Amino acid sequence: MIGRLNHVALAVPDLAAASAFYRDTMGGRVSEAQALPVHGVTVAFVDLPNTRVELMEPLGEGSPVAAFLAKNQAGGMHHICYEVPDIYAARAQLVASGMRILGDGEPKPGAHGNPVLFLHPKDGFGTLIELEEVR
Numbered sequence: 001m002i003g004r005l006n007h008v009a010l011a012v013p014d015l016a017a018a019s020a021f022y023r024d025t026m027g028g029r030v031s032e033a034q035a036l037p038v039h040g041v042t043v044a045f046v047d048l049p050n051t052r053v054e055l056m057e058p059l060g061e062g063s064p065v066a067a068f069l070a071k072n073q074a075g076g077m078h079h080i081c082y083e084v085p086d087i088y089a090a091r092a093q094l095v096a097s098g099m100r101i102l103g104d105g106e107p108k109p110g111a112h113g114n115p116v117l118f119l120h121p122k123d124g125f126g127t128l129i130e131l132e133e134v135r
């Protein structure tokens with residue numbers, strides 16, 4: 001069911017500073033910051049030859065990243081995103097296996113415009129898993 005690694009996401013307290021670090025110190029190609037109010041985050045992507053790193057800072061009230069940063073003040077690894085060819089088929093298979101889909105359970109457009117959903121970290125051996133449909 002799962003395919004390529006789409007991205008690894010890092011929660012950061014200061015997106016501008018993290019973007020500058022990945023661009024100027026690490027020599028990476030970093031996208032412009034993109035506000036995603038539906039997801040409660042502002043993100044920038046570091047494009048690597050084989051995958052991407054998503055840098056995220058909280059946006060707005062009730063951001064899912066705010067609680068994580070309250071516990072991890074310097075920031076840290078937040079989730080991992082796998083590609084799937086059909087997100088509804090993947091969801092059906094996972095729900096049938098007893099996995100919990102977060103939020104209202106419905107896929108929503110992610111940073112690349114593709115539908116995404118999240119699985120509860122307690123069901124994924126302590127790792128928050130995002131699935132992104134890439135056809």
Ligand SMILES: CC[C@@H](C(=O)O)C(=O)SCCNC(=O)CCNC(=O)[C@H](O)C(C)(C)COP(=O)(O)OP(=O)(O)OC[C@H]1O[C@@H](n2cnc3c(N)ncnc32)[C@H](O)[C@@H]1OP(=O)(O)O
Nearest residue numbers: 036039043064067068078102110111112118121126127128
């Ligand atoms: C930009 C769009 C999109 C993209 O295109 O890539 C994105 O990536 S958006 C990214 C942000 N969105 C999300 O993370 C949505 C899904 N997340 C959530 O719904 C919540 O963050 C959560 C995972 C349900 C946690 O919610 P929270 O209110 O923080 O609950 P708790 O603090 O009670 O946590 C419960 C439990 O889970 C542990 N936890 C929390 N976050 C993580 C994490 N990132 N990785 C691993 N474990 C995590 C937390 O420590 C609690 O454990 P216990 O303390 O043992 O109970």
Ligand SMILES: [Co+2]
Nearest residue numbers: 009054081130
């Ligand atoms: Co993500």
